[in-house]
Amino acid sequence: xxxVSQSPRYKVAKRGQDVALRxxxxxxxxxxxxxxxxxxxxxxFLTYFQNEAQLDKSGLPSDRFFAERPEGSVxxxxxxxxxxxxxAVYLCASRSTAAGANVLTFGAGSRLTVL
Amino acid sequence: AQSVTQPDIHIxxxxxxxxxxxxxxxxxxxPYLFWxxxxxxxxxxxxLKYFSGDTLVQGIKGFEAEFKRSQSSFNLRKPSVHWSxxxxxxxxxxxxxxxxSNYKLTxxxxxxxxxxx
Numbered sequence: 001x002x003x004v005s006q007s008p009r010y011k012v013a014k015r016g017q018d019v020a021l022r023x024x025x026x027x028x029x030x031x032x033x034x035x036x037x038x039x040x041x042x043x044x045f046l047t048y049f050q051n052e053a054q055l056d057k058s059g060l061p062s063d064r065f066f067a068e069r070p071e072g073s074v075x076x077x078x079x080x081x082x083x084x085x086x087x088a089v090y091l092c093a094s095r096s097t098a099a100g101a102n103v104l105t106f107g108a109g110s111r112l113t114v115l
Numbered sequence: 116a117q118s119v120t121q122p123d124i125h126i127x128x129x130x131x132x133x134x135x136x137x138x139x140x141x142x143x144x145x146p147y148l149f150w151x152x153x154x155x156x157x158x159x160x161x162x163l164k165y166f167s168g169d170t171l172v173q174g175i176k177g178f179e180a181e182f183k184r185s186q187s188s189f190n191l192r193k194p195s196v197h198w199s200x201x202x203x204x205x206x207x208x209x210x211x212x213x214x215x216s217n218y219k220l221t222x223x224x225x226x227x228x229x230x231x232x
Contacts, residue, residue, distance in 0.1 A: 035220075109158055
């Protein structure tokens, strides 16, 4: 597609529920990143894929967070047993490997509220 | 580890006035530097970037930024602010990510810009 698409845009979950957030990157973009943006803060790195390989997951805050990109395109960020501190906007970004295109394009984000 | 400091949490300027948003970074190597803008409910839009070469970079919407290695700074400027520039601005540094030539961004906490008519 023309841009990075994320769904759902808004999600309200009760504490303890599992949630899944989807990211459709720009077609052909090899690299895909997930960021977490808490209220009033800058985005913080969660994890990074190159094609289907998860090369860096150093930013995932706990083992309740899991991301996958099984076919190297669409990615899903799953949060198990959600806690109130998980409330944030989750941003997805993708990047081309083409020369001169070494920048990330961000989606509009998925806002998660945990009650 | 790399870090970014944006000293000003909130700045208010009058429409037509000049603007400078401050950014200081900490990174051991030559950094990739970025400024992004975020409007309410929107994703991050890239304003400009510095990878190498000329230390004064031009971006979209009339913004520019200057990389000063000696001061570890990458301040964003605009000579005349428009009401539509009201938004949150994030400075970011790109550091090497696992897997070769890629990088991951570390963001500052942002500066909220209010524009008075």
